[in-house]
Amino acid sequence: MPISESDVRHVAMLARLALSDEQVTQLTEELGAILGHIDELQHLDLADVQPTAHPLDMTNVMRPDEVRPGLTREDALANAPQTEDGAFVVPPIVGGGDDA
Amino acid sequence: MAADRLTDVMERYEAVIGLEIHTEITASRTKMFCGCPVAFGGEPNTRVCPVCLGMPGALPVPNEAAIEWTVLAGLATECDIALWSQFHRKQYFYPDMPKDYQISQYDLPFCSDGRVSVEVDGPGAAERLDRGHALESGLLTGDAEAYTTVIGITRIHLEEDTGKMVHVGGAEGRIAGADYSLVDFNRAGTPLMELVTEPDIRTPEEARRFAQKLRQIWLALGVSDCSMEEGSLRVDANVSIRPRGATGLGTKTEVKNMNSFKSLHDALAYEIVRQAEVLDAGGVIQQETRHWDVGAKRTSALRSKEEAHDYRYFPEPDMVPFQFTEEWIAALAGRLPELPDARKARFVAELGLPAQDAVVLTSDTALATYFEDAVAAAGAERAKAVANWVTGEFAAHLNAAGIGADASPVTPGALAEIVELVDGGTLSARQGREVFSAVIETGMAPSAIVEQRGMRQVSDSAAIEAVVDRVLAANPDEVARYRDGKTGLMGFFVGQVMKEMRGQANPGVVNDVLRARLG
Numbered sequence: 246m247p248i249s250e251s252d253v254r255h256v257a258m259l260a261r262l263a264l265s266d267e268q269v270t271q272l273t274e275e276l277g278a279i280l281g282h283i284d285e286l287q288h289l290d291l292a293d294v295q296p297t298a299h300p301l302d303m304t305n306v307m308r309p310d311e312v313r314p315g316l317t318r319e320d321a322l323a324n325a326p327q328t329e330d331g332a333f334v335v336p337p338i339v340g341g342g343d344d345a
Numbered sequence: 346m347a348a349d350r351l352t353d354v355m356e357r358y359e360a361v362i363g364l365e366i367h368t369e370i371t372a373s374r375t376k377m378f379c380g381c382p383v384a385f386g387g388e389p390n391t392r393v394c395p396v397c398l399g400m401p402g403a404l405p406v407p408n409e410a411a412i413e414w415t416v417l418a419g420l421a422t423e424c425d426i427a428l429w430s431q432f433h434r435k436q437y438f439y440p441d442m443p444k445d446y447q448i449s450q451y452d453l454p455f456c457s458d459g460r461v462s463v464e465v466d467g468p469g470a471a472e473r474l475d476r477g478h479a480l481e482s483g484l485l486t487g488d489a490e491a492y493t494t495v496i497g498i499t500r501i502h503l504e505e506d507t508g509k510m511v512h513v514g515g516a517e518g519r520i521a522g523a524d525y526s527l528v529d530f531n532r533a534g535t536p537l538m539e540l541v542t543e544p545d546i547r548t549p550e551e552a553r554r555f556a557q558k559l560r561q562i563w564l565a566l567g568v569s570d571c572s573m574e575e576g577s578l579r580v581d582a583n584v585s586i587r588p589r590g591a592t593g594l595g596t597k598t599e600v601k602n603m604n605s606f607k608s609l610h611d612a613l614a615y616e617i618v619r620q621a622e623v624l625d626a627g628g629v630i631q632q633e634t635r636h637w638d639v640g641a642k643r644t645s646a647l648r649s650k651e652e653a654h655d656y657r658y659f660p661e662p663d664m665v666p667f668q669f670t671e672e673w674i675a676a677l678a679g680r681l682p683e684l685p686d687a688r689k690a691r692f693v694a695e696l697g698l699p700a701q702d703a704v705v706l707t708s709d710t711a712l713a714t715y716f717e718d719a720v721a722a723a724g725a726e727r728a729k730a731v732a733n734w735v736t737g738e739f740a741a742h743l744n745a746a747g748i749g750a751d752a753s754p755v756t757p758g759a760l761a762e763i764v765e766l767v768d769g770g771t772l773s774a775r776q777g778r779e780v781f782s783a784v785i786e787t788g789m790a791p792s793a794i795v796e797q798r799g800m801r802q803v804s805d806s807a808a809i810e811a812v813v814d815r816v817l818a819a820n821p822d823e824v825a826r827y828r829d830g831k832t833g834l835m836g837f838f839v840g841q842v843m844k845e846m847r848g849q850a851n852p853g854v855v856n857d858v859l860r861a862r863l864g
Contacts, residue, residue, distance in 0.1 A: 259655055261438060298431055298660060304668040310373055310410035313380025315394030321530075322390060331389040332511070332527035335440040 378405030399443030419456025459498035469550030497543030
């Protein structure tokens with residue numbers, strides 16, 4: 246099996262997905278099949294093939310550095326469950342982050 | 346943290362330090378992937394749009410100017426510029442990242458493999474205990490009092506900054522124990538360069554000097570305002586120690602939250618000693634992120650560092666790759682301004698300044714420009730005299746007023762005028778300083794101040810001789826002692842004459858007259 250149940254649980258945790266034991270069993274099988282297919286591709290000799298960076302055959306799509314109108318604060322906050330002083334309110338955070 | 350404690354530890358252990366420096370591209374008018382303006386502060390959530398709020402279906406488009414700035418930064422630090430590069434998604438969950446991923450770069454950054462040379466002098470040079478040996482082996486250049494070390498740049502990549510959070514409740518806005526947090530996305534999406542150095546730094550002083558040097562280069566480029574207080578320049582450090590002579594690497598910790606150059610130095614000094622104490626006690630270093638507490642002057646553990654693969658980077662499907670040409674890179678290189686090292690060399694070669702003056706002047710781009718403007722007004726033959734004024738009186742005035750060279754009421758033209766008046770003998774040095782202070786107070790031109798106050802240096806020998814005779818007559822004991830060999834009394838006589846002439850006498854003439862009379 247190219248992927249274990251504990252791998253699946255780890256990846257699910259990173260993606261904040263709550264999986265039942267049945268789902269873990271099923272996904273381990275399905276992801277295993279996908280990874281098995283990838284493993285087959287790994288055996289091909291692709292030394293002279295450029296990796297596909299993007300399905301579109303385009304490069305250098307950029308925009309000029311010009312200010313464009315955004316949202317009003319009212320619109321920006323319109324769907325927030327809770328706001329205070331013009332800011333989004335979020336529950337207390339346990340553990341670190343802020344890793345930019 | 347006592348410096349001798351650091352020295353004691355560094356005699357037994359060598360520190361291995363690498364820096365990660367985030368710089369907001371404040372020169373950019375708009376954010377990295379949307380047209381919202383880049384600015385500091387303001388009312389929360391007033392510079393936002395569907396892209397930087399991470400709303401479903403919004404399409405980020407990269408800002409060409411921010412990419413050019415990053416390539417310029419790479420060229421200024423001697424990096425190779427990638428001909429093929431792209432953005433990746435870095436996945437993590439945190440409320441300041443509304444998309445739940447950050448658009449960053451992974452294995453194909455814009456810039457890689459650069460270098461920055463860093464001069465280390467003054468008392469901090471002594472932190473490098475092995476500098477004698479390193480100078481002999483050619484690892485360092487210069488001498489034991491002022492050496493130069495070359496720090497490798499691993500990469501510079503471009504990403505988007507996060508939003509800002511304010512923690513409410515609990516103790517003093519600290520995250521631990523907060524009741525809830527407020528999120529402001531004004532900063533989210535600001536173009537952010539991340540520069541990573543090789544682990545080439547060996548002392549806290551070298552780390553500080555590197556960060557200062559990089560700031561000078563960025564300011565000369567104009568890519569960012571580099572304000573550590575406002576967070577547009579943020580320095581994190583990876584540090585480990587190993588026994589002297591060992592070649593393997595010890596377990597490293599990452600130190601964050603150093604918001605001044607002094608904090609960077611002090612946090613590293615603390616962390617090196619802390620790690621040595623753990624090892625000396627037979628313990629092991631935990632790989633972790635530690636927070637510098639500037640008040641308590643210590644670092645404390647924040648969290649265990651996630652493994653890199655937990656970010657699950659993958660190519661950003663919303664953007665196509667970048668293919669740059671040598672011609673495009675060369676055209677950008679043509680836009681590079683003169684950088685601090687080149688300017689320093691020119692000040693020495695063309696203006697004949699001592700290296701030390703050139704280092705001080707070019708440590709601050711605004712100061713160097715001020716100096717050049719003043720020299721242009723005073724004439725190149727007065728460059729050394731102008732340098733003395735700029736690094737002395739003028740720098741002290743900027744320090745006291747807490748302003749930059751371009752904000753001083755003493756314009757380069759006014760300073761040039763003062764230098765000419767003193768250099769040409771119209772004013773004594775002391776009178777020159779008086780005029781300098783008067784320009785700051787009144788904003789008047791130096792010539793007008795001289796006129797108004799009737800300040801003229803007296804060089805007329807007859808006038809000075811009369812005063813000298815009075816002073817000698819009034820101090821017969823000192824005259825006798827001088828003639829008995831107490832020649833150190835010359836300063837006393839000069840002082841008496843100057844006092845009587847209210848500082849307006851030409852000191853050279855006073856000296857000559859005194860010598861003739863006492864000889």
